[in-house]
Amino acid sequence: MxxxxxxxxxxxxxxxxxxxxxxxxxxxxxxxxxxxxxxxxxxxxxxxxxxxxxxxxxxxxxxxxxxxxxxxxxxxxxxxxxxxxxxxxxxxxxxxxxxxxxxxxxxxxxxxxxxxxxxxxxxxxxxxxxxxxxxxxxxxxxxxxxxxxxxxxxxxxxxxxxxxxxxxxVADNLPETRETIVALEPVPAPEGVPLAEAPVVVSGGRGTNGDYTLVKELAEVLGGAVGASRDATDEGWISHEHMVGQTGTTVTPALYVACGISGAVHHRGGMQASGTIVAVNIDPDAPIFEISDFGVVGDLGDVIPQAIARIKEVRGA
Amino acid sequence: MRILVTVKFVPDLQSQRSFTDGSVTRTGDDGTMNELDENAVEAALQLKEAAGEGEVYALTVGGDDAVAAVRKALQLGVDHAVHVSDAAIAGSDVFGTAKVIAAAVEKIDEEAPLDLVITGMAALDGLTSMLPTALAAELDWSQLTLASGLTVDGTTATVVRHLPDAHETVSASLPAVVSVTDEANKPRYPNFKLIMAARSKPVTTWSLADVGIAPEAVGAGAARTVVVDASPRPPKEDRTVVTDTGEGGVALADYLLGKGLA
Structure with a gap:
């Protein structure tokens, strides 16, 4: 056994x-x-x-x-x-x-x-x-x-x-260790499903220009967690906990939506094993389109609100 | 302050990475120093500069081409370069590699005690992040891993670890193995003077015998894990890219709805 x-x-x-x-x-x-x-x-x-x-x-x-x-x-x-x-x-x-x-x-x-x-x-x-x-x-x-x-x-x-x-x-015979925790500052639990566990992840990158309103709205509509590219966390637009990439959180959701993310290899390393990958980017040459099942070349400000409205419309029908 | 930085020779992220006979293909053409090791080199140089004295070693383990990794570290400004190379190392798992590095660290430590070994948070080929822990255990030194901040005060090192549920501040006495994240600092670029100076700096090359490790203790024969198959994933078929001419959002929504994803 x-x-x-x-x-x-x-x-x-x-x-x-x-x-x-x-x-x-x-x-x-x-x-x-x-x-x-x-x-x-x-x-x-x-x-x-x-x-x-x-x-x-x-x-x-x-x-x-x-x-x-x-x-x-x-x-x-x-x-x-x-x-x-x-x-x-x-x-x-x-x-x-x-x-x-x-x-x-x-x-x-x-x-x-x-x-x-x-x-x-x-x-x-x-x-x-x-x-x-x-x-x-x-x-x-x-x-x-x-x-x-x-x-x-x-x-x-x-x-x-x-x-x-x-x-x-089980008896706790913990050994003495050389290291000591001298301070512990809890990080508040994320709202909704944690990034690594989410079945749907909607991420925003440089193309958001720091405004995550649409990314968050789409994530809510799709029942997903909010992710970000390294660019966005480096800019301080969103906290490091949201970073998807090989030095941040690796995600494998059923659906990954990349909004305004070019798709540098560091980012791809953290999400490329996702089930279905969808991208919206203003740049038709963005590498993210090479690994996307469905891509829209366009402005986030036009495409995302229209997509949200359409989903709500069909669901409501 | 005497610090050793481990650096790894890995395939360039932008190259076509592949496997040969169950191991990552590493060749001089497409290989480079692991990008995340730049943060380790930077952390070591900053500590030395702050202390106003000290020496920084860069150490790599690997075949002939791997010397490129320590050459890059020399260009960034480290003082000494060591390359451990031996045919018997090929196929080692992380525990074999840690044994080899630990033996080389102990050899340098015997000449004059080291205060720190600093590593990157992961190698961008395997991404397991296991080596720093294995090395600390092998050396029986303090383990201060995943540091997004590092300070040394006298004989104590303190790091900040940004973990998903909490930010930890952890202290330990030297000597210590520290792994630094890519949040820890912003690596410098090599300048012309350093690139020229690096050309004439010697690289010390050691075999397994030089560091006192028996060939059978490492390599594929001693590895606890064996890659039994490696194959490229087929590229995605049925990819669609549309250009928004006013209906892009509807197209996106209909795609998601059609797949049952929205």
């Missing part, structure tokens, strides 16, 4: 959607157990993990200290000694935790995976690389495997037979 541990991501105590995606993927590999690092979960949250197949919810009750990658990795190692596979969401912080866990356990690790399956007893992962222009399949050769999975790459579904979600407390 393959035991698959899933590191839970929670925001203010609420389990995030990518965690359910990871549990859904975990069920295809073996028996999922959830690992919860932080204040113990509410019963309802543990139950939701069970609905998605978690047989156990292993709780390592540690505070903000566990934000340090060395401590989080130690906590995860304590909770996953019996696991054949450890799945986590592929965030910058989790990549650090995965690296430490791999060094502590001898496991092989792949991050930024878009999928994983068992082939001849080994975990194989799928990734898209080089701004999503290549597909790569990687075999993890070690007995123990660690996989960082990208949000929005598995459709989360409830398990046919829910897991028991038995809460198990």
């Amino acid at each position: 393959t035991t698959v541990a899933v590191l839970v991501e929670a925001r203010e105590g609420t389990v995030t959607q990518p965690t359910f995606e990871a549990l859904t993927l975990a069920r295809t590999l073996g028996t999922p157990v959830a690992v919860w690092i932080g204040d113990a979960p509410a019963d309802a949250e543990a139950a939701r993990l069970g609905v998605h197949g978690a047989e156990e919810v292993r709780v390592v009750a540690v505070g903000d200290d566990a934000r340090l990658p060395a401590k989080a990795a130690a906590a995860l190692a304590d909770a996953t000694g019996d696991a054949d596979v450890v799945l986590m969401i592929s965030t910058f912080v989790n990549k650090e935790i995965a690296t430490r866990l791999a060094l502590a356990t001898g496991a092989g690790v792949v991050v930024d995976a878009a999928g994983a399956e068992l082939v001849d007893g080994h975990v194989e992962t799928l990734q898209t690389v080089f701004a999503a222009t290549w597909n790569v399949r990687t075999r993890i050769a070690t007995d123990k495997a660690i996989v960082g999975i990208r949000p929005n790459t598995t459709q989360a579904t409830p398990a046919e037979t829910p897991g028991a979600a038995t809460v198990v407390e």
Whole structure:
């Protein structure tokens, strides 16, 4: 029997959607157990993990200290000694935790995976690389495997037979670390769906000239999150949390709408694996059109309001 | 202040990037120093300049062509360049690479202690961002990664980490491995004087034996992961671009509605 541990991501105590995606993927590999690092979960949250197949919810009750990658990795190692596979969401912080866990356990690790399956007893992962222009399949050769999975790459579904979600407390023998958190300033949770998890992303770039009104309006109509190009965040038009790109947030929504974004390779690296890509840009030579399923050469101020009006009109009909 | 910066030789972002036998194709023609390593070089030079004394090393690991990465660092103003090259390194995973870099860092550290190793936040070929953590663990030094700000006060380094849910300020004693983001600074451009000076600066080349690593400890044989298939994704078919002549927004809306996306 393959035991698959899933590191839970929670925001203010609420389990995030990518965690359910990871549990859904975990069920295809073996028996999922959830690992919860932080204040113990509410019963309802543990139950939701069970609905998605978690047989156990292993709780390592540690505070903000566990934000340090060395401590989080130690906590995860304590909770996953019996696991054949450890799945986590592929965030910058989790990549650090995965690296430490791999060094502590001898496991092989792949991050930024878009999928994983068992082939001849080994975990194989799928990734898209080089701004999503290549597909790569990687075999993890070690007995123990660690996989960082990208949000929005598995459709989360409830398990046919829910897991028991038995809460198990794991002792917190966190090591002393060389690093100390001396200040912690929380970032307010985004309104609506977080960028990395959103099924629709509407992004604005230089072509907005700093006015995100239309981008936000279209995002609202399409039920999406608001993204931005590096140009726009560098200009201070919108905060860094919104930046889509290979040094910002990598997104793989079903629909990506690029408004006034030229499509420099840095940006493409963060969104090119999206399902359908739509672009509006005044410049017919903008590289974004080369990777777009549908493009409109035109002024944002004309095209976007007309598109919004049309969608509302058809919906209302 | 003695600082070592790791730099990586990667395919140019604007080139046709590809895989050969399960590894990223790296050739002299289309290769360059990883762009995000410019922020690491800049951070090191700024610390040295602020301290008014010190030395900055640039170190790369890779085949013959990889020397271009440390040459670029010399042009930006680092003092010394080290290139670790050995056929047995080919195919290493991040843990093998970290072992090689750690051994080279320890060799330099023995000559005179280093205060910091500074790296970029990611290499723009693999983008895994795992190396800085693996290196800190391998060296057993403090880990201060994803720094969008870095200060050194005496024997303590402090970084600010902009994470999605919080901004952390983290301190640790030196020596430390620091990775800096592209928010950390604005890299300088090489000037003519530095480009000319870099031509005559020597590059130290070390083999695995020089840094005391057994060939079987690294390379493809020791790698925990193996690329079993790499293939280009087919380009998108059915692409449509329309020019707005008054009905562009309607066309966009109808496309989205037709696909069930709106």
